[in-house]
Amino acid sequence: MALIEAIGVTKVYPGGLVANDAVNLSVEKGEVHAVVGENGAGKSTLMKILFGIEQMNGGTLLLDGKSVAFANPREAIDAGVGMVFQHFSLVPSFAVYENVVMGSEPHRGIRFERDKAISEVRALSEKFRLQVDPLQPTRNLPVGQQQRVEILKALYRNARILILDEPTAVLAPQEVQELFVAIRSLVEQGRTVIFIAHKLPEVLEISDTITVMRQGKTVGQVKTKQITEKELATMMVGREVTLRVDRKATDQSVCVASVEGLRVRNARGTDVVDGLDLKVHAGEIVGLVGVEGNGQAEVLEAIAGLRSTKSGTIKIADEDIGPLTVLERRWRGLASIPEDRLSEGLAPGGSVAENLVATKLADKRYVRRGLLDLNAIKANAQALIQRFSIRVNGPNAPVGTLSGGNMQKVVVARELSEQPRLLLVSQPTRGVDLGSTQFIWRTITDARDQGAAVLMSSADLSELLALSDRLLVIYRGRIVAAFLNRPDLSPETLGTYMLGLSTQPAEDMKMALR
Amino acid sequence: MTDAPTIVASTRWQTIRRETGRALGAALIALAVTCIIVFFTSKAPLEALTTLATAPASRIRTIGLWIDDAAKLTITGLAFSLVFHARQFSMGVQGQVYIGALAATYVVLSPLGVTWAAIPLGMLAAMLAGGLWGFLPGYAKARLGANEIVSSLMLNYIAIELCNFLVRVSLPKPLVGVLTTNDFPDTAVYPALVANTRIDLGLIWALVAVLIVWFALYRTSWGLKLRLVGHNARFAEYSGIRPTTIMVSAMTVSGMLGGLLGSMFVQGQTYGKLTVLFEGNLAFEGILVAIVARARPLAVPFVALAYAYLRQGAQLMNIRTDVPAEVIGIVTALIILLVSSTYSLPGRKVLARLFRREPKPATASATGEV
């Protein structure tokens, strides 16, 4: 009998997004069970339901054969389910043992029994091969060890089932091996581990069973020993009908942007962009393909000037823009549609007109000698509202009241109101309705047709296949494959490289790398 | 699309109606509480309340007090509104008032004081000093991340003690031991606009300040940048605006307003000299004005007018009846508490349902935005 089972679990978010569609999951006691799938496949949602953060709309959850429903994480924890998230919740200045026991401290009367806590944590740490010094302040620990603290937290509360959300995403290769040692030890001692993952080689190494999800549904469940990498990739990525947007033939000979040897270090100290080269030419759309978290966002931020780089050169039209500020890069014709419109792309409390002109405050058409030309700003807003079909009450409406799709249109309208030289796009249609999606695609393509160089990053493969002239696959901060977009280029092929299963030989890449 | 103008107009009216409604609601609650207190503590509660309600408008002299008070509250309300727009909580207006008054006093008591330049130079000195007092916490925040609330509060007390010291020790005094300076020469004192009242040039400055602040916030690129930084500092950065520079300049300009208020106090008909502790905590009541006015410069004078009426009413009630003026502190505190929270009182929902309208949820930020 399975230890924990999900039968026909459905979860629909308000707003209509069907995150889980009659999903099935069956996990045996003492196994390492991986749940794989692309972004948006519904894995995180399923885990959140198992841990009580979200509630399902339909279906059954069985634990030990009994039907359960967790209204909050506390209930899940009491039932023996523990979860370790990608973003840790650890108090930086606390010692490891303090973080582990907080909330369930051993205490006699009002006295916190520190020694007992320390020895208990130490014992746990040794028992499960999760080496970490209980006395170290958490902020001094490398990421891998911080993760162990998170796991220890769950184990301290007697978790029988441990859910790990993309545990290897933040780890260096040796740390990954250490984690696997710990996982094997957990399983030896009777615990069950479920983990969400992207990186197929690791999944194949550590798991016993794999459940594949795609677009909110369960595609299938297989025993790891009985499947190959290629078959797994196919199951994950699927055989979708890809739409293609008509593109005009353009002159793509002029190189507008070139990146050489780019290295970007993130707050944790890892090189999230690891020696990356690419070129974008006028009149083409270059699609940056990759699973989220492989450095695409950082590449775009670095080019836009929002992130400092460790080394490498970025040039626009042969000019090194490294020392230039964001504003100066914009004057050189750079436009950028950011990943998160609400926190980076808009001022939600401001009006549509104000948002549309925010990046142009040095432009004499709207600002002369420090004074705003309100008429010009309003006219500009009305023209853009018209041109981009933004559904809004008027240029003075606060942007925060618009729907997601219309908000994105405001961002797109602002960035594309003038023909840019280099357009950086990140997740252009995330959370956007179908109609607006088509419109935004058309707009980006028009910009390209008129000679803009477009570098686009998206988690949506079909979007990249529809729009790009060339596709570069990024994995662990480097370009591992490059293709010219052809009708017969399939998602599966791209998937193999996206998931790190193979690297294209340099010869094949050259054509598409130009 | 051709409907756009009318739709825009109606949303603006809706906003004004909604905000006035909220302010009135809070004021009514606060006043109701005050009435209850007065009823329980005064021997002649009705007389007290009537005085409160009518006295300020009864005579020219009391109207003068009222208008003059409103002018001063307008300035401090504007000062707070500016920093609220940038989402900074610099509380240093009080210190800026004192340091501005000090600077003006030095100009006025110098040989320049008997010339025609006394008023403009005094004001200029005051604004520069106030600007400096606003700049310091801003710079510390921008460069070092130092908490601007604590630094501005400390500067308040430093300014007050400095003023106390200089008045006692070094500035020219009429008598030994008295804690006030010599009267300023007539050339240095604002002329009264309405004879025998306190209404003086300060009123003009207040109105001019309203227009200037409104213009700066809504018609200049600096103002737009300030508001954008207040809405979303990360987005502002992304658009090429430097949030730190804007924040510092906002606090400096706000400081200049505070300094101007200092000049209005000591160079105005109210005093005509520098006295220890002349400001009486008026600067902090600017918080109420700014919050109720949702930091909108054009609304500030109206709120200031209404609040000044209450203040004067309380003073007159104090003089003529047995209720101390300080009861207004309770009113002020209650209004600030109510207006600054996302209050949707149970009564409001009921009322709204009665009128078949959806209750609009109030928002918590000082500028009343989502």
Place this chain on the structure above:
Amino acid sequence: MMELFWTIFSAAFVVTVIRTTTPLLLATLGGLIADLSGALNVALEGQMLIGCLTAVIVSVYMPWYVAVLAGVLVGGLLGLLMAFFALRMKADIILVGFAINILAAGGTVFALALATGGDKGTSINLVSKAIPGVDLSFLGGIPGIGPVLVSFLSGHSVLSWIAAFLVFAIWYFLYRTPWGLWLRGVGEYPAAPEAAGIPLDKVRTWSLIVSGALAGMGGAQLAMFNYVGFTRDMTAGRGFIALGAVLLGARHPIGALLAALLFGAFEALAVVMPGLFAWVPAELIRMIPFVVTILALVLFSIRAQRALALRGAR
């Protein structure tokens, strides 16, 4: 110069310092608890002032210890009020704090006038009580150091001893009990205790209540020992100096004690100096705690920036 030296090291001065420090220390401890839970309590000044008045008025009708208790309770209630508006009604805690200060400034004078039958300046018409000093003259019997001990230790207010005990008690609470751990976690990184199922708002509410109660106790000391009776605005910025002391003390109870002592010493100096040196103005001495706070703020911020830069480069 020698006169100054002797004055500072005299028992009388030390006794004065302890007296001036006590209300400051209590308010600082209150500020510390609030700050560690993640809330900046700018209302310490108002809570203290209301504590002063409450203690004075209650002491007219009740024994001194009931009056002290009343001051503490009122302070705690004000803390609860802050928690209600800041946490439940989502008002900004700084604005709520200033509202309470405004309430205190006006409300205390109003209540004073009511209680004294019209006097808005002082409570001189009221027969308010004082907190008794703790008489340790029996220590004089100890051979050798006895009399010295007596001159330094005897006669302090009960609350001074309580305040000293509280420093230890708060330290113990913060660093030796589970709930102290919770409080520090809530203040530093709320996502962590939240994930552990700890009720964030409950912790914050309790910390605000205790913060206000301590400020109220400081007020009771101020109006029943340092001075006997209430004068309008008698707190004179002590609540804000306390915020400075929290900062200067590196947000630790022992640091709070040392910072409060330092600022208390300056207050005592401001009283003593004009007598000795007429040319050192009391105002400038009173200014010193504020200046020192700003310097401490700047220094700590520089240090924090450097630490952040170092961590980023790892």
